[in-house]
Amino acid sequence: MKLISLVRFAAGAALALGLLASASHAEEPLVIHVGYAAIGVDNRPFAEGTSAATARAGEYLEKEFAKDPNIKIEWTFFKGAGPAVNEAFANDQLDFAYQGDLPSLIGRATGLKTKYLLASGTRKPLYLAVAKNSGIRKIEDLKGRKVAFQRGTNGHLSAIKVLEAHGLKERDVQVINLDSAGTVAALTSKDIDAAFGDTQLINLAAKGSADVIYTTKGNDPRFGRNAGIIGREAFIEAHPEITQRIVDAFVKAAQWSSDEPNRAALFELWHKSGTPIPIIEEYFSNDTLAYRNSPLIDGLLVSQYTEQAAKGKEYGLIRRDVDLEGWFEPKYLNDALERLNLKSFWQPYGADGKPLAS
Amino acid sequence: MTAAIASTRLIRFRRGVTLPILLLIAWEVSSRIGLADPRFLPSLEDVAITAKRELVDHDLIGELAFSLMRNIAGFLIGCVAGVAFASLLALSRTADVLITPTFNGLKQISLLAWIPLISVWFGFGEQAKIAFVALAAFIPIVLNTYEGMRNAPADLVEVGRALRFNARQRILRIFLPAAMPSIATGVHLGLIYSWLATVGAEYFLSVGPGIGGLVIAGRERFDMALVMVGVLILGLVGFLFNRFAYALESYLLRWRPQQE
Amino acid sequence: MVTAFFETVIRAGEGTPSPWRKALALGVAGAIFPAVLLLLWWVASDRGWLAEQILPSPVYVYETARDMITSGELPYHAGVSLRRVVTGFAFGAVAGLGLGVAMGLSRRVEEYVKPLFLAFAQIPTLGWIPLLMLLVGIDEALKIIIIAKGALVPMAVNTHAGIRGVSPKYIEVGRALKFSDWQTLRFIVLPGAIPSIFTGIRYGLTHSWTSLVGVELLASSEGLGYLLVWGRQMFWLDTVIVAMIVIGLVGFVMDKGLDRSEILIQRWKREEI
Numbered sequence: 001m002k003l004i005s006l007v008r009f010a011a012g013a014a015l016a017l018g019l020l021a022s023a024s025h026a027e028e029p030l031v032i033h034v035g036y037a038a039i040g041v042d043n044r045p046f047a048e049g050t051s052a053a054t055a056r057a058g059e060y061l062e063k064e065f066a067k068d069p070n071i072k073i074e075w076t077f078f079k080g081a082g083p084a085v086n087e088a089f090a091n092d093q094l095d096f097a098y099q100g101d102l103p104s105l106i107g108r109a110t111g112l113k114t115k116y117l118l119a120s121g122t123r124k125p126l127y128l129a130v131a132k133n134s135g136i137r138k139i140e141d142l143k144g145r146k147v148a149f150q151r152g153t154n155g156h157l158s159a160i161k162v163l164e165a166h167g168l169k170e171r172d173v174q175v176i177n178l179d180s181a182g183t184v185a186a187l188t189s190k191d192i193d194a195a196f197g198d199t200q201l202i203n204l205a206a207k208g209s210a211d212v213i214y215t216t217k218g219n220d221p222r223f224g225r226n227a228g229i230i231g232r233e234a235f236i237e238a239h240p241e242i243t244q245r246i247v248d249a250f251v252k253a254a255q256w257s258s259d260e261p262n263r264a265a266l267f268e269l270w271h272k273s274g275t276p277i278p279i280i281e282e283y284f285s286n287d288t289l290a291y292r293n294s295p296l297i298d299g300l301l302v303s304q305y306t307e308q309a310a311k312g313k314e315y316g317l318i319r320r321d322v323d324l325e326g327w328f329e330p331k332y333l334n335d336a337l338e339r340l341n342l343k344s345f346w347q348p349y350g351a352d353g354k355p356l357a358s
Numbered sequence: 359m360t361a362a363i364a365s366t367r368l369i370r371f372r373r374g375v376t377l378p379i380l381l382l383i384a385w386e387v388s389s390r391i392g393l394a395d396p397r398f399l400p401s402l403e404d405v406a407i408t409a410k411r412e413l414v415d416h417d418l419i420g421e422l423a424f425s426l427m428r429n430i431a432g433f434l435i436g437c438v439a440g441v442a443f444a445s446l447l448a449l450s451r452t453a454d455v456l457i458t459p460t461f462n463g464l465k466q467i468s469l470l471a472w473i474p475l476i477s478v479w480f481g482f483g484e485q486a487k488i489a490f491v492a493l494a495a496f497i498p499i500v501l502n503t504y505e506g507m508r509n510a511p512a513d514l515v516e517v518g519r520a521l522r523f524n525a526r527q528r529i530l531r532i533f534l535p536a537a538m539p540s541i542a543t544g545v546h547l548g549l550i551y552s553w554l555a556t557v558g559a560e561y562f563l564s565v566g567p568g569i570g571g572l573v574i575a576g577r578e579r580f581d582m583a584l585v586m587v588g589v590l591i592l593g594l595v596g597f598l599f600n601r602f603a604y605a606l607e608s609y610l611l612r613w614r615p616q617q618e
Numbered sequence: 619m620v621t622a623f624f625e626t627v628i629r630a631g632e633g634t635p636s637p638w639r640k641a642l643a644l645g646v647a648g649a650i651f652p653a654v655l656l657l658l659w660w661v662a663s664d665r666g667w668l669a670e671q672i673l674p675s676p677v678y679v680y681e682t683a684r685d686m687i688t689s690g691e692l693p694y695h696a697g698v699s700l701r702r703v704v705t706g707f708a709f710g711a712v713a714g715l716g717l718g719v720a721m722g723l724s725r726r727v728e729e730y731v732k733p734l735f736l737a738f739a740q741i742p743t744l745g746w747i748p749l750l751m752l753l754v755g756i757d758e759a760l761k762i763i764i765i766a767k768g769a770l771v772p773m774a775v776n777t778h779a780g781i782r783g784v785s786p787k788y789i790e791v792g793r794a795l796k797f798s799d800w801q802t803l804r805f806i807v808l809p810g811a812i813p814s815i816f817t818g819i820r821y822g823l824t825h826s827w828t829s830l831v832g833v834e835l836l837a838s839s840e841g842l843g844y845l846l847v848w849g850r851q852m853f854w855l856d857t858v859i860v861a862m863i864v865i866g867l868v869g870f871v872m873d874k875g876l877d878r879s880e881i882l883i884q885r886w887k888r889e890e891i
Contacts, residue, residue, distance in 0.1 A: 043571075083850065151848060177847055177848070317852060374733035455648065456651040466867070468865050471846055473850075475855070475858060477850065479672060586749070588748075589745045589748075597737075597740040
């Protein structure tokens with residue numbers, strides 16, 4: 001008897017709390033939550049080096065919906081990078097996100113219901129920086145040393161591939177899990193011997209606080225990293241028109257980011273992330289903008305994701321087979337390319353890495 | 359007599375401030391004559407300037423307010439849920455026998471070990487942080503409330519039975535008052551743990567305004583002065599919470615005969 | 619009806635005169651709830667009601683635990699964490715005991731040291747980590763200092779309180795018996811303060827364990843806290859849950875161990891007197 005009344009009391013309290021919670025959820029305007037698997041210097045809500053970063057800094061999505069007062073865009077930048085984006089997808093807190101290859105594959109393998117809508121930030125190089133006076137001159141010297149990267153990001157998989165190509169396994173080095181800002185701090189204070197990363201390391205080397213001894217740039221393209229815009233399946237199904245407009249906006253951003261005359265303006269825009277412009281210039285040296293900012297889901301991209309999935313499994317980063325069947329959803333991208341007259345704007349590549357004749 | 363008390367007080371005060379003052383002097387001197395690397399030990403002046411910069415140019419008060427809001431929201435949820443849950447366990451023999459062992463098992467999991475699951479269950483944003491703070495307050499409050507209610511004087515319980523109190527009356531008139539000292543202890547511990555959890559949430563969950571985030575940012579920028587300002591505030595808030603809890607305890611228990 | 623069933627089980631247990639059967643009945647009753655939860659969890663994930671990315675199936679958690687034990691990974695990380703806690707706790711407990719005894723025995727020391735000590739104690743352990751990271755880096759020293767700090771504060775506070783709590787009458791007795799200072803400490807003050815010191819050890823160990831997880835979450839390449847980070851980053855919730863269970867188990871064992879030794883010491887004390 002007493003238990004029942006207590007349970008009733010508890011149920012009542014829970015119900016009241018639930019009502020409160022749902023009341024606060026029932027907002028009238030539709031908020032589209034867009035995530036970005038990185039964060040700017042000193043936690044600025046901006047990034048650099050991808051067409052998604054352009055879309056953010058140039059407010060492409062906001063402009064796309066400028067005439068719809070009922071649709072709001074909300075960006076979230078994740079210090080926890082790709083893995084944190086997965087956590088947010090698991091809670092339905094994001095509708096779209098820019099995310100690297102490994103974390104999005106991990107999410108797929110773990111059962112997140114997502115779709116790959118278009119590429120953004122493809123073929124990004126990875127750098128290896130070492131602490132001053134660490135005595136590390138080549139990758140083989142990393143054996144037994146303290147090496148930082150952010151676990152579960154696309155840099156993680158890329159780093160293992162680089163190590164593997166030089167006869168080392170992940171276990172041969174002491175891996176310290178650090179985010180981008182933590183890496184900069186630890187490398188400067190020599191708490192770690194080396195770190196894998198990108199612009200933050202170029203910047204550190206430019207300031208003379210570390211030495212970049214290796215980059216995948218110009219090396220084997222297989223070491224490069226990819227990323228893309230991931231959408232939540234339930235949102236896409238519920239709002240196909242909105243999804244189309246989101247993809248349109250990202251494609252427009254990609255187009256602007258791929259036009260060589262915009263190079264200086266583009267780097268200026270990306271500089272909002274706090275990364276100095278010369279560093280971004282270095283990051284993009286010898287690459288055409290169109291090569292790095294292509295949104296195409298071409299043979300090369302699909303084959304690289306397939307390989308990342310296989311390698312991720314082989315290295316024990318992904319524990320189950322990733323079913324890529326039906327994950328890529330190029331419908332919206334193709335529609336956008338068609339309407340925006342961009343069908344032959346970007347050069348598609350085949351699975352062998354060679355340009356396809358279009 | 360009063361003069362003697364006053365002079366012993368003075369001695370105590372003098373002794374109490376001696377070490378801190380010596381420490382400050384040693385600090386200032388070593389940073390002045392360049393004995394210590396200013397990167398590791400900034401001068402007192404630097405710390406003061408940083409504190410002023412954060413207060414005036416940046417929104418230090420706002421950051422603190424964010425942390426406190428999170429802390430208080432989580433703490434209140436943890437408090438209410440904790441007292442309710444403990445009442446259930448203490449008053450229903452069935453619930454006690456069935457659930458208490460599970461609770462005792464789960465409470466052994468160190469608080470911070472919940473971070474990954476909280477993060478997956480609640481995602482980014484405030485709700486994850488508040489949930490974590492609530493959990494931190496929940497555990498000590500349940501433990502102490504339960505303890506207090508179980509030790510309610512048997513004769514009081516007997517009286518309640520004789521007067522045919524219903525469940526609500528028994529909770530409000532007998533068990534809650536009887537358990538008040540224990541609940542006060544639980545609340546006190548809950549306050550301390552929830553402050554720790556607020557800092558933990560700001561470290562390990564998503565980026566957002568708050569003192570914990572400020573400290574982490576200070577470390578990442580090698581700004582020792584900023585870290586010190588942050589740590590000082592953490593300590594100060596902890597101190598005020600402690601004081602507040604003591605005051606609350608003695609207020610809540612004012613009707614009881616004085617101990618000692 | 620379910621409630622009625624449980625009532626019967628409990629009453630059956632309580633009704634028996636045999637303490638063994640009673641303990642058994644209570645144990646069974648206490649196991650029902652987790653068993654039901656486990657079953658619900660299993661069914662829910664098996665049927666797909668519970669998304670895997672929110673809570674992976676218990677079968678999967680079990681398999682991961684088994685794999686991690688047979689590969690030696692789990693024992694290795696647990697060993698690393700235990701070693702850290704034991705070392706850090708030993709330093710912190712000894713320092714805390716010393717500080718507590720000094721403050722307890724001498725009013726002068728207390729008046730000089732206590733305000734500063736209390737001020738330091740107000741800062742949550744987590745607050746010290748970034749500061750110490752700047753000072754000593756992220757190596758083993760950081761972990762040991764943080765864990766030691768976790769043990770030091772409750773140890774000092776409780777030792778101090780315990781010694782202060784020893785009735786002055788006993789000390790009078792000692793003086794009448796012409797005890798030396800050492801004898802007073804050894805035979806009167808310390809035995810009187812033991813229960814309180816034990817409380818200090820207990821809280822100290824709990825705090826050390828919590829601090830360990832915190833410091834391993836923030837900067838580490840091994841240990842149970844690192845397993846948590848690792849699992850979180852790789853989205854392996856099964857690994858996270860396994861690490862949580864081990865952290866809970868170790869906490870439980872330490873707690874129970876202290877419980878036992880506390881009882882033993884109390885008994886020994888009584889026998890000695």
